Amino acid sequence: MQPRSPSRPPLVYLAFGPATYHQEACFSIVSALAHLDVHAGETLDIQVYTDNPQPYGKLPVTVHVLDEATRNAWNAPHGYHFRSKHVLLRQILGQHPLAVLIDTDTFFRTSPLRLFERVRPGHMLCNFVGARYGANQTCLLYKNLLGILKQRGLADCQMPLVNSGVIGLTAEDAATLDQSIALMDEFYPLARSAYTLEEFCLAVAAYRKLELAECTDVIHHYWSRKAQFRAKIQAWLRKHDDDPLSAAALADVLLVNDQLPRPPALHRLGYKALSLTLPSHERQFARELLYGCYPYPNEFDRACAPAWWDKALENLNERNGRIAPEELRQCLRHPGLRLSLGERRKDIEAHLLKTASH
Structure with a gap:
C-alpha cells in the first residue's frame, strides 16, 4: 500500500x-x-x-x-x-x-x-x-x-x-x-x-x-454512544494491533459498523416480557443488561457487552439515585433477572460491582 x-x-x-x-x-x-x-x-x-x-x-x-x-x-x-x-x-x-x-x-x-x-x-x-x-x-x-x-x-x-x-x-x-x-x-x-x-x-x-x-x-x-463504539474499536485493536494493515485487519474494519448492536425485535419483546417479573424501577435496567448478553453474530458487536452493562447501571442511577453495591447485588440476584441473565450473571455482577465501588 x-x-x-x-x-x-x-x-x-x-x-x-x-x-x-x-x-x-x-x-x-x-x-x-x-x-x-x-x-x-x-x-x-x-x-x-x-x-x-x-x-x-x-x-x-x-x-x-x-x-x-x-x-x-x-x-x-x-x-x-x-x-x-x-x-x-x-x-x-x-x-x-x-x-x-x-x-x-x-x-x-x-x-x-x-x-x-x-x-x-x-x-x-x-x-x-x-x-x-x-x-x-x-x-x-x-x-x-x-x-x-x-x-x-x-x-x-x-x-x-x-x-x-x-x-x-x-x-x-x-x-x-x-x-x-x-x-x-x-x-x-x-x-x-x-x-x-x-x-x-x-x-x-x-x-x-x-x-x-x-x-x-x-x-x-460517533460523538453519541461513545462507549459502545470505543468498545468495538478496542476489540479490533486487541485483535490486530500487531499488524494493523494486514488483509485480515483491513477486512475487519468493515465489521466495525455504525450501528448500535440491538437484538432482533422478537428478542426485545421477550426481554420486555421477562422484565415484568421485576420491580418497575428495575425493568429498563434488566432489558439493557440483556441487550449486552445477546449473542450477536458480529464479534465487534459482542464486544459492546460491558458498555451496555455500564450504560444500564448509569441509567439506573440517573433514574433512581446512586444505587449502593449491596442493593445492586440484590437486584442482580432477583430470581427473574437471575434466570434471564443465565451464565452471564456472575460476569455482569463482578463487572458492575467493580464499577459501582468506584
Missing part, C-alpha cells in the same frame, strides 16, 4: 491525552486506508499532530510531536483545548492550498478522498449542518451571545449551526479560522460551560461568507 503522496492535500489528526484518543485516531486512520482504491491509484497524505508518537509507529503517517508548551500556547488565553483545532488547521493552510482536519472519534464509510472533493473556494466542509441558531432559545450560547452577535451583524436566529468533527477549507478561506479563534477568545468568558463553543464560533465565522458542505455519507462521527 502506498498511502501518502506529497502532492495530495493532507488529512490531519490532532490527538493527545489519554490512550483512548490515540486508539480512536489509529482506527480512524486505518479505516481511511481500508477504503482507498489502491488499484485505481488512490493515495493519501495523513498528518498526525500528537503528544505521543508511539501508537502510530506501524501506520504510514507523518507524525508531528507536540510539546506541552506548544499545546498550552494553542489553548491560550483561557486554556480552551478545542481552540487548538483551529490554530492547527490555520497553520497548515499556510503551507497547503487546502486541508481537512478530522476528529479522532470517527471512521470512514467510503474513500477519504471524497472529503477533498467537497473543499473548494467559498465553501467549508463540516461533519454536518445542524439546526438554526434560534431553534433552542434556552441554551447558553443563545441567551448570552445573541444580542452581541446581532448588534455586530455577525449572526441571527437563522444561522445554521455546524458539527466540527470535520473541518475542510482552502487556503484562500483561511481567514475564517482567524475570526473563529478571535471569537472563541472573546466569548469564552461568557459561555465557558458551553461544550460546543468552538463549533459555534466556526459557524459564526462562516455565516453569510461560505457555503456549507456535509460529509456524513463519508464518515461516521
